[in-house]
Amino acid sequence: MRKYILKNDKIIKIDSFPERDSKKKRVFESVKMSVCISLIQNTKVDSDYVFPVFVWDDKHKSSGLSTSFSLNDIIAIDNIDYTIPRLRPEYKTTVIKLLKKKGISLKCIEGELNVTFHKKFFGSNISNPVILKGASIQRYYYTHHMSQGQIDYLEEEKYLLEYGNTEKSAHHKYERIAMQGMTGANDKIRLVMSIVPQGYYLANSCNYILPSHLIDLYCLLGFLNSKTINWFFRCFSTNSNVNGYEVDNFPIPQLSPNAQATISELVKKVIDAKRTNSSTDTSAIEKQIDELVYQAYELSKDDIKIIEQ
Structure with missing residues (x-):
């Protein structure tokens, strides 16, 4: 239209x-x-x-x-x-500059478990695999202690017996990036993402990205949690949804293996710190990640000032 x-x-x-x-x-x-x-x-x-x-x-x-x-x-x-x-008029050149750096196509997918259609497979048996919902996903870590709702467990054998032939049914076998599918439209940080290990299932209040040979998964998480991509997303979003097609349009640049490794190591430091204590201040490391992201997009001081403010 x-x-x-x-x-x-x-x-x-x-x-x-x-x-x-x-x-x-x-x-x-x-x-x-x-x-x-x-x-x-x-x-x-x-x-x-x-x-x-x-x-x-x-x-x-x-x-x-x-x-x-x-x-x-x-x-x-x-x-x-x-x-x-x-966009404010002075933002246009920055957005276009970011878009020109798009070198990697993303595929963002809705969580494999629909909380309505698959509700019959949800239970409280802690010996079953954990189902992570949007509230479980935080920046750089995930938690079983949610601010709202409760942790559910999947009756895996019954679920796979009925849905085992579907494409998404095997995605829990991969380490992947999970994100909240809905955040406050007025929140300063709209993109909330973490690495989720193998074995966890995701409800459809989450979206996720599978690993790819095009970019290291931890490096990609650094970009997606960066100030630059958060600012880019805010320029286009006017509601609380974090839609898959919006994530697919993020301009992720192609980087050398060395550049990816540098960002990945910093991301792993943040994850390790959050895993030990989720309230740990990792702002100094995250600032280093942001600076490397700025360099990847070849942003000017004026561009950085716009994003930082």
Whole structure:
């Protein structure tokens, strides 16, 4: 739909109201959902025409940001889904610079266990494999002591007897990156990911990425938990979901084996520290990871300043 409208019609303006926790800020108080109002004219225009986009902080339009895009801008940012991001004008060059570094394609998958359809296989027998839910996944570690809900265990034999021939049924055999499938739309950190060992099953409140020969799994985790990718994601997301297709679009660069190894070693240090004590301050090591990520994208001081702020 976006592609058709952008190529065949003229957008007069777009008013976007991202998802808000506060009811008083929502367009519809009882509905926690992002709202977008577009004014479009049914007429063909040149591809270099510019249309304004307003991203409002609340329904009263008391504050927000405004920017503008041409069709060529949108194609440079996302030539597949024609996503219209929420960008301040000065952010455009940084986003495009990141996208130009995309060298590795990701495949983000929803957790293999649906908490509704597969509920009959959930139990409390601790001798069965653990089912990790979104609340179990934290930055660089996972926990059995969740802030909400309870740990469930999978009746594995029954599950595999019925679903053992499906593609996802074998993914628990791999060490993989797991992430929360939903985070607060207003949270400073939107991407929350950890390495999960073999043997754990994931509920569909998680997403995951399997290991690949293209990039070391621990190095990839460093990128995905970095300030740069978190900032990039926030530029495009206006609701609480962390969708697989959004993760697939992250611009992960190709790195030399040595560069990957350097980041991986730092990531492992963070994981070891969190495993010992989840409240351990690892900010100094994470800062080193962020700096290596900046270098991988060849970001300028101005780019880094935008991301850091």
